[in-house]
Amino acid sequence: MSSPSLSSKYQIVIPRDVRRAMHLTAGTRLWIQSIDADRAILVKEPADHVKSMKGIGKDVWTKLGGGASYLKNERIVWDK
Known part of the structure; x- marks a missing residue:
């Protein structure tokens, strides 16, 4: 498990192993959903919503x- 930190602009760098596992590249659109006060889920936006x-x-x-x-x-x- 990686531990990226939040920048002063509220940005994080997604660790390389996660980017590779999820096949993320620059410009890939992501969804983030808050689960509770301490957790969130990051999901790659589907190419075709339907x-x-x-x-x-x-x-x-x-x-x-x-x-x-x-x-x-x-x-x-x-x-x-």
Whole structure:
């Protein structure tokens, strides 16, 4: 684990091993999300936002018995 420090301009240098592991180059856009008062996550911005969202709700439908099953049950409720 590396320990970069925050500059007077609130900038950090991402350590070389992290840059290599994440395939980061100058100009790569990053997202940073605060988790709590002591932690944040750094994520490389996806090249295609739509493709990066593919399958995001997959587990939701599985837990509900599948999309077709859920829709069938909803239609039964609507007919009541």
